[in-house]
Amino acid sequence: MDKRIPVRTCIGCNGSGPKKDLLRLVRQIDGSVAVDTSGCMNGRGAYICRNMTCFEAAVRRKALNRTFGRMFTAEETDALRNGFEQAVRSVE
Numbered sequence: 001m002d003k004r005i006p007v008r009t010c011i012g013c014n015g016s017g018p019k020k021d022l023l024r025l026v027r028q029i030d031g032s033v034a035v036d037t038s039g040c041m042n043g044r045g046a047y048i049c050r051n052m053t054c055f056e057a058a059v060r061r062k063a064l065n066r067t068f069g070r071m072f073t074a075e076e077t078d079a080l081r082n083g084f085e086q087a088v089r090s091v092e
């Protein structure tokens with residue numbers, strides 16, 4: 001196993017893969033959660049594969065609530081979904 005490749009676990013499917021194949025969500029200082037497109041934002045983070053299927057799985061399993069320790073409203077989930085979708089598309 002090549003230790004130079006960081007591996008992360010997806011909170012949607014529980015599968016793991018190279019860090020570059022997953023998107024990072026990070027909790028910001030104000031408590032909101034954003035997609036970390038730069039990959040180096042500070043804060044508590046979670047990883048999801050670069051596809052909407054895993055994002056929806058994470059929402060369905062309430063993995064976001066568990067990871068970030070609070071409830072997400074439908075509006076917050078929608079905003080996060082939009083950000084995630086844009087990030088997914090930006091690499092295609």
Ligand SMILES: [Zn+2]
Pocket residue numbers: 010011012013014015048049054
């Ligand atoms: Zn996944």
